[in-house]
Amino acid sequence: MLDHALELPLATDGVDPERIPYRTLPTGARMPAIGLGTFGSDHYDADTIAQGVLTAAEVGYRYFDCAAVYGNESHIGASLEAIQRAGVARDEMFITSKLWNDSHGDEEVLPACRRSLDDLRLDALDMYLVHWPFPNHHPPGCDVDARNPRARPYVHAEYMRTWRQMERLVEMGLVRHIGTSNMTIPKLELLLRDAEIRPACNQMELHPHMQQPELFAFLLQQGIVPVGYSPVGSPNRPARDVTPADTVDTEDPVIRAIAERLGVHPAVVCIKWAEQRGQVPIPFSVKRNQQLASLKAVVAEPLNPADMEALAGIDRNCRLIKGQVFLWEGASGWEDLWDIDGAVAEG
Numbered sequence: 001m002l003d004h005a006l007e008l009p010l011a012t013d014g015v016d017p018e019r020i021p022y023r024t025l026p027t028g029a030r031m032p033a034i035g036l037g038t039f040g041s042d043h044y045d046a047d048t049i050a051q052g053v054l055t056a057a058e059v060g061y062r063y064f065d066c067a068a069v070y071g072n073e074s075h076i077g078a079s080l081e082a083i084q085r086a087g088v089a090r091d092e093m094f095i096t097s098k099l100w101n102d103s104h105g106d107e108e109v110l111p112a113c114r115r116s117l118d119d120l121r122l123d124a125l126d127m128y129l130v131h132w133p134f135p136n137h138h139p140p141g142c143d144v145d146a147r148n149p150r151a152r153p154y155v156h157a158e159y160m161r162t163w164r165q166m167e168r169l170v171e172m173g174l175v176r177h178i179g180t181s182n183m184t185i186p187k188l189e190l191l192l193r194d195a196e197i198r199p200a201c202n203q204m205e206l207h208p209h210m211q212q213p214e215l216f217a218f219l220l221q222q223g224i225v226p227v228g229y230s231p232v233g234s235p236n237r238p239a240r241d242v243t244p245a246d247t248v249d250t251e252d253p254v255i256r257a258i259a260e261r262l263g264v265h266p267a268v269v270c271i272k273w274a275e276q277r278g279q280v281p282i283p284f285s286v287k288r289n290q291q292l293a294s295l296k297a298v299v300a301e302p303l304n305p306a307d308m309e310a311l312a313g314i315d316r317n318c319r320l321i322k323g324q325v326f327l328w329e330g331a332s333g334w335e336d337l338w339d340i341d342g343a344v345a346e347g
């Protein structure tokens with residue numbers, strides 16, 4: 001727990017959650033247009049992240065992006081309970097979790113969801129995502145060259161078995177919305193053809209150097225909310241996930257010039273651009289000043305049209321989270337995970 005009394009429901013310097021823009025989901029529910037990421041990578045332990053959830057709530061965050069595989073849901077659960085005890089109603093919060101790759105199929109989805117609910121100390125999730133479209137998993141922190149011999153390419157019939165169980169969670173009242181993550185247009189087309197409950201959002205990598213314009217436009221056209229992970233360009237991802245070709249958003253001269261003019265950190269420009277473009281950024285930070293700066297960005301004056309145009313022009317199609325560890329034997333490279341040529345990659 002924090003070493004001071006919680007400043008809840010809102011710290012004096014916080015941003016009133018009522019002022020935060022939101023997206024309306026097909027059920028009519030409101031999803032805040034910014035959330036706090038909770039994946040600490042190799043740098044932050046579960047206690048530090050759970051503390052970060054508390055400070056984020058104090059400055060006005062109400063949306064928390066969690067996942068079983070982040071290994072910290074039980075710690076975050078204690079924070080969510082403390083936040084509610086201190087006066088924030090459950091229905092003022094929006095909590096996402098994700099089904100890990102080892103729990104796809106007919107039998108595993110319900111117990112995995114129940115474990116996340118128990119850990120997070122919740123009766124229901126606002127959003128539950130299929131974290132990756134493959135049942136391929138690996139030991140935490142393994143090298144990018146590691147391959148699981150049981151890993152296989154996307155098999156739509158298998159994905160649909162998992163999706164049916166996700167739909168069942170909605171019917172059971174354990175989950176209010178379901179969604180996807182790390183999907184591509186060809187995979188989503190198959191899912192939209194066969195789903196009884198459509199995905200309410202798709203979580204995907206989105207930052208100025210990775211704008212994914214086709215997938216982004218497809219989602220908007222389908223009424224699916226694009227949620228952008230690594231919105232700052234994940235400057236602290238583990239070294240094993242960094243390749244020499246990767247670019248750094250926060251060092252981009254266009255972003256730096258806008259940041260200097262506005263007197264903010266380049267990360268704040270990335271967040272502002274994201275929200276203004278129409279995606280929901282979920283920046284990670286355990287630092288109160290950064291959390292507050294990102295939140296203030298979404299309620300600040302819009303970037304001017306010239307800024308937005310300049311930012312649209314710096315897309316580098318630079319995917320930072322390549323997903324190599326999910327590859328199967330015989331795959332030609334990480335590009336196979338992303339259906340670059342417009343068709344679902346087969347084994």
Ligand SMILES: NC(=O)c1ccc[n+]([C@@H]2O[C@H](COP(=O)([O-])OP(=O)(O)OC[C@H]3O[C@@H](n4cnc5c(N)ncnc54)[C@H](OP(=O)(O)O)[C@@H]3O)[C@@H](O)[C@H]2O)c1
Nearest residue numbers: 037038039065181229230231232233234267283284285290
């Ligand atoms: N669905 C998926 O497969 C998937 C994949 C990746 C991530 N995610 C989600 O997306 C979240 C965010 O992604 P990410 O952690 O990869 O990258 P990110 O949010 O782009 O980068 C996080 C880092 O940016 C810095 N930062 C954040 N806000 C800042 C601010 N206002 N000013 C200055 N620096 C700031 C912090 O650095 P310092 O710590 O050095 O201060 C922080 O550690 C994750 O936590 C997770 O919830 C989902």
